[in-house]
Amino acid sequence: MRIRKLLCALLGAVMMTVCITPPGAEAYNFTPYVSNDDGETKPIKIYSEAVYMVNTDTGDVIVDINADEARVPASLTKIMTAVVCLEQFKDDPDQLKEKYVHGDNTAFDELYGTGASTADIQPFEDVCYYDLLCALMLPSSCEAANIIALNISDSIPHFCDLMNEEAQKLGMKNSHFSNAHGLFSKKNYSSCRDMAILTQYALDTFPVFGEIVSKPTYNLPPTDEHPDGTLIVNTNEMLDETSDYYYSPVKGVKTGTLDDAGRCLVSTASMNGKNYMLVTMGAPLYKEGTEEPEYYNLIDHKAIYQWAFYHLVETDFINVNSEITDVKVEFAEEGDSVNLKPADGFKRDWPDNIKLKDIKKDIELYENVVAPVYEGDKLGTLTLSYKGEKLASVDLIATSSVDRSKSDEKVRIAKSFFSSKEFRLCVGGIVFLFVAYTSMFIYKLQHKYVKRPADDEDDEDYE
CATH class of the missing domain: 2.60.410.10 (D-Ala-D-Ala carboxypeptidase, C-terminal domain)
Incomplete structure (x- = not known):
């Protein structure tokens, strides 16, 4: 019992x-859509080749279009560069504004003649890590990426090892980094889902990251090379109130553009208590049939966010x-x-x-x-x-x-006993013993009354 x-x-x-x-x-x-006054709906035209949208409050995936496809991430790479940098200051974030570093020619030589984005930081110009991160994330400064890499590690390849170790730790299954700035390399790739994982980690772990990526502009303080300081502007025009692409719910995070990558964007947006993250990659660079630039990544983000905020109901x-x-x-x-x-x-x-x-x-x-x-x-x-x-x-x-x-339990126990293996073995044993005993009894009974021939021969000899 x-x-x-x-x-x-x-x-x-x-x-x-x-x-x-x-x-x-x-x-x-889901397939994002728009509706007319009659309540009829039609799908939104999405220009990006890969899309991943998630509700950051619940973790629910809202849109998934080629989200795990490894693609050229362009300057989205710099999000990982920022994370590796911030990991070094996790225990003392105040040091970001107190520690000054510079880059020698090694940080600049590979960038000359490439048209790489810049914040006009010069060789041997002393800049604190906080300002380097602002230059990295707002105007997408490639020299800032290399300066960070060469001061955090002894070489850019070793810094890339740190980037890939971080990616593995975070479970980014379709990513590999071979540089800190995101200029084209066959070995530098990522996916929309991986970039969402990385960005969410950065926002959750480092409050300063969210502070920086939400800035529309920032003034780099004066230096010997720039006595009046430097105004830097965020490449994400969704943060710019004077831009046609402005969308007030958006809070950041990072753009990326290359011929081989198209237009890419990671952003977050909040409205009426709802919070989303959206990652897109592979939007066209130009209007169809022209050489006129068009920010289709920004167009996609605004359209998808509007659908989510106005047509998704908890x-x-x-x-x-x-x-x-x-x-x-x-x-x-x-x-x-x-x-x-x-x-x-x-x-x-x-x-x-x-x-x-x-x-x-x-x-x-x-x-x-x-x-x-x-x-x-x-x-x-x-x-x-x-x-x-x-x-x-x-x-x-x-x-x-x-x-x-x-009472039912007793009946069940009894029934279960009579149907059990043990009961069947017991009955089988009894039947076996009964048959064996009966056979032996009959055999002895027959043996008692049947006269053997040898006994008859003995009687005749006696006569």
Whole structure:
């Protein structure tokens, strides 16, 4: 009896552990759209070849278009350069503004004649790390990237080793870095999802990163080379109130542009308590059929954010207090079933043009449930899906306990004994012994009354 109670207690503990596990939500890829006054919708034209959007509050993936495809990241590379730099000052961020460094010709020689973006920092000009990071992230200064790399490490290749170690640590599966500035190299690549992982880490870990990347402009203080200081401007015009691309919900983060990469952008945006991150890569550089530049990366971001803020609604698909169904319980003291409810609720952003009635709910219940049942025991699963794609899976748990019937238990024990292997072996043994005894008895009986021929011969000789 003690063993049985112990096993039941352990089973209850295991069930409770299962129940507190969050529901298994799946990524679902939406197609952004616009609607007219009549409520009709049509997909947004997206120019970027790869797109990844995530709700940073919930982790829900909203849009995924080639998000894991390794691509040329251009100056998005500088986000990793900033992270490796900030890792060195994690314990003392004030040192970013107190420690001054410079770059010798090694930091500049490879950049001459490339048209690389710059903040006009000169060889041997002393600049603090904070100002280098501003130059790196706002005007996308390539010399700032090399100066950081050569002062954090003894060479750019060794600095790239630090970048790749960081990428591996963060689980960036489709990334490799071979320089600090993002100029084209076959061995310098990343993906939209990886850049989202990296950027979220930077924002969560280093408050100064979010502070810097949200600046529309910044004044580099005076130096010997620049006595009046230097005004630097963020390449992300979505932060510029005077720009046609301005979009007030956007808070940063970084642009990237190369012939081989197209126009790229990582940004974050917040409105009405909603927070998103959007990464796009591979937007065209020019208007179709012309050599007129067009910032299709900025156009994509504004259009997708507007769709998310105005057409995605936080929807409660499963209420944790709702009663879903009953499951039959054998050998119950009272009644013959127990009610089930979700172990956890489930809600997520959902487009307002998809009706909830189109969400399919599949319930799978355990078979042969036998009392006792304890409140919180997992006895089934509820799965939500839309057009064959799984949205979430939630455990169904008992809302109350069910005791075992004593009389039913005795009957069950008796029935189980007569159907048990042991009983069959016992009956088989008895039958075997009975047959063996009967055979032996018959054999002895026949032997007693049958006269052997040898006995007859002995009698004749005697006469």
